[in-house]
Amino acid sequence: VVSADEGWAPLSTEHLRIITAMGKRECILVLTKCDLVDEQQRQIIEDEALEHFLNTMDNLPDIVHVSAHTGEGIEQLKSLIIEKTRSLPTRDELDHGAHLYVDRVFSVNGIGTTITGTLRGAEIKNNDTLTLFPGNQPVKVRSLQSYHTQVEIAEPYSRTAIGLKQVNKKSVGRGSCIVANPDAITLSTEWIVQLNPQFSSQLKKQGMVEVALGTAHTHAKCFVYADGQLARLQLNEAIPAFWGQPMLIIQHGGSQI
DSSP states (O other): OEETTTBOOHHHHHHHHHHHHTTOOOOEEEEEOGGGSOHHHHHHHHHHHHHHHHHHTSOOOEEEEOOTTTOTTHHHHHHHHHHHHHTOOOOOSOOOSSEEEOOEEEEETTTEEEEEEEEESSOEETTOEEEEETTTEEEEEEEEEETTEEESEEOTTSEEEEEETTOOGGGOOTTOEEESOGGGEEEEEEEEEEOOHHHHTTSOSEEEEEEEETTEEEEEEEEEEGGGTEEEEEEEEEEEEETTOOOEEEETTSOOO
16 A cells, blocks of 8 residues: 555565565555546556566556545546455465454453454354463364454454453453364474565664564564574564464564564
8 A cells, every 4th residue: 555645665665575475476556535636646646566566576457547535536446456355365374173263352231251352263153162372271262253243253364352251351462362172282482483585684683673463563583594594583472373373573672673
């Protein structure tokens, strides 16, 4: 997403680098606030964005000009998103059964501790017994809500709120993970990670970095080995993780990936 009145931003470059590193090729470039500029300015911003795509991804995206104020391009964008998602190949990603990284925790009268996040891997049902990490704590589903609607079954890749039976709110927080298969997950403060060559040259041989995985974010000491192909991370705190899961290593105190 690029604003027509401001143009390509440094964060846009970071986003594009991450998308490219993840192997994603199907992109839509959305030029927003198009009512604020003339056609010439739109073309200048679009050309600049396309140059970044060619330099970083060596691929050109679909392009839609939109204005939330006038409604221009909104229906076209919706149709294009639907068309793109329907034609995507079968997902070839980590599964590991039903799991949800927690992004919010709160209490609801009559239900108790409730967590929210994006459900992945498989569906979950009311009264299912799951496992909460950290803590390896068995928990039972008391209620399910998806998109502001009470449901008996929550579908994977949907935003989901889970009410938990007899769980202390203090035992769960952002970055916690609730899973159907506790054997699929590990909890450790020391990881060996494979680095993407596009990014590894920017890492110091030994230095502090920030680590983002799921909804967790922590600091780690980073030791780089094997000509920048591998790194050993000593995390300040344990994060629930799956074998082979992608993650971000971020410049300490900065935003560079």
